[in-house]
Amino acid sequence: MVKVYLAGPEVFLSNARMILARKAELARAAGFTPLVPGDLAIPETNSKRERGVAISGVNEGMMRHADLIIANLTPFRGISADVGTVFELGFMCGLGRPVYAYTNSARGYFERALHDYYGGRVAKRPDGATAGPDGLSIEDFDMADNLMLDGGIETRGGTFVRRPVPEAERFTNLQAFEECLAIAARRHLA
Known part of the structure; x- marks a missing residue:
């Protein structure tokens, strides 16, 4: 099975488990095995800092086992994508894995x-x-975001899907994700 790492700021939502479960369900329906941050247990730690480092390590481990990434680069807490998601996209680029992304903002x-x-x-x-x-x-x-994001995706043959959604659905609308997922499935599951 082709494993896809699902990156994005959804982990910060109050309904994160529901949104992430829906994304995983859609990925499975498309034929992928989803790897979702938050799915694996985090080792016990003695401090908040150690917990943060442990979460980072678990996520990096999942990415090392993933065949590709689909990253939600919708602007988060500012004018650009979530910095953690940007790191994950760069990490996967560095591993030489296929990278795909989407944003729920049509504004560049x-x-x-x-x-x-x-x-x-x-x-x-x-x-x-x-x-x-x-x-x-x-x-x-x-470009949708910083040139290194758009360029990194494009030069690796990936796709960056841009779709406008109502502001109230900025982090919950999955149409662009589904479009990105379908493109990745055509390329990697055929």
């Missing part, structure tokens, strides 16, 4: 930085770059 990184972070208060610098009031240029490559 530049638009989110421009409006959500800088509130539209930007100007052109003498070098022609668009920059915020802090003088920092804003990455504008018509």
Whole structure:
């Protein structure tokens, strides 16, 4: 069986178990064996820090056993994807595994930085770059997120699905996930 690691910020939701169980069910229905953060027991620890390191180790172990990753890169706690999920995507890229991702935001990184972070208060610098009031240029490559995410997925033959959903469904709508899952299934289960 082809094992898929399901990465994303869903682990932080109040209904995380329900959403993650649904994603695992969909992955199984598509023919994959899902590997889901939170499914394995975490070793007992003596401190919060040790627990965090233990969780990281368990997740890395699952990724080492996965054949590919599908990552939820929907903006989380800011204008970009969850940093833990970004690490996991990079980890899988480093292992040379196929990478797939999706986002429930059709708005690209530049638009989110421009409006959500800088509130539209930007100007052109003498070098022609668009920059915020802090003088920092804003990455504008018509990509869903940072160029290293889009580029890392694309250069490895993966797919980055972008779909708009109502704000109330930002982390629960699974249409883009299902589309990403179907693409991965066609490529890896045929």
